[in-house]
Amino acid sequence: MPRFFIAASNIFGGTAYLSAQDVEHMRVLRIRRGEIFTVCDSNGTDYTCRINENDPTGTTVQIISSAPSAGEPSVRCTVYAAFSKGDKMDTVVQKCVELGAYDIVAFPSARCVSRPDGGALLKKLNRWQRIAEEAAKQSGRGIISKVSSANSFAEAVNRASSADIPLFLYENEHQNGLRQAISDGTAHTVSVMTGPEGGFDDDEAAFAISAGMRPVSLGTRILRCETAPVAALAAVMCLTGNLGG
């Protein structure tokens, strides 16, 4: 079923108010009067809607029913991924939104080759946010994951460490696994922090651990920097019952 995200403030009195862009999108999708489609308030609620017969502009649509978005996981997992070369972050954003990431934060790390800032960063963030929106529509999410950046590794750690379960994926960690970390407690919020090509350096690991992050291993195979966040998120979703029970 076609899916549109609109601001919650544009839904009231049994009616959803679409933007001109959404109306154009509906025209492209050839949605006709009488057909039903989903409008999501970007806040976890889905509205089943029908084009309002009495509105020739097509901007107001009639709400038939509403329900919590089925696509939202029970756990809020934010993915912190170090800046990477080329279009790898495009892949990370797309896959992590599909898999249910709440937010995605890109950050600089000691071994990052790419460190966009200023206008270049803004352009990248806009691009990633568009990818997140497309992935949210395609996968049936109830929110559009926000993509942002941290100015420094320390800032990223400070944000990540506030989660109930703050996971620091570290290749030199050989004792603790992700399964144990997740099973240790009730997770409302989880952070998954992954490094750049070449991994985190020891000082970064020491800082993250001192700030309360839990170092965990993703196993003996060396995962590419764009594979690690996707694999870790899939594992978190699986272990918390959000990847098909």
Add this chain to the structure above:
Amino acid sequence: MPRFFIAASNIFGGTAYLSAQDVEHMRVLRIRRGEIFTVCDSNGTDYTCRINENDPTGTTVQIISSAPSAGEPSVRCTVYAAFSKGDKMDTVVQKCVELGAYDIVAFPSARCVSRPDGGALLKKLNRWQRIAEEAAKQSGRGIISKVSSANSFAEAVNRASSADIPLFLYENEHQNGLRQAISDGTAHTVSVMTGPEGGFDDDEAAFAISAGMRPVSLGTRILRCETAPVAALAAVMCLTGNLGG
């Protein structure tokens, strides 16, 4: 540490015999006399080696020690992925090899848009096998996952259903999850079978189930055809203790 895969038959008498291509590769990597590197027999054993001082050709290397490849998971999981458009299978092959897939099998399915055969398929299989080899080296695998194709959906199902735990990822399955399926028994071999864009059709699902495949859900979000096998494999590896304990 640099890593080379050679045939097990080229390792005997405390010596590993490299191909001219490997020697050239060592030259490119600037591996000098005295330096150590890893030679893997492509069969799950790693050999720590040093260039043989007495061989000016560089084709024979001295074995210092051997050990089971740390990168091999305890479970043999074969990924069956339906043919997909463009270069999506490239991504599937690369990520699944990193995550520890034993084999990867591409197969035709009712809703596949792409159905390569003859020379086109051979070219694709060669390409995927090269990607698998690169990924095996990069991630530290003990084997190079074999990439092959099945001639029909039925053939793919027949091969997949012989695993201890044969999983059929089906979007219309809403009861059974992957966690339960994996926890049900000891898994030496697992199959993970995922569909094309648009998913499996009902007849295919009925056939797969009648052949003994276990239909499982990957949750309420609709995953892209190239995301599903990667997420499912990450989950299988996590649940069997092969993604960092």
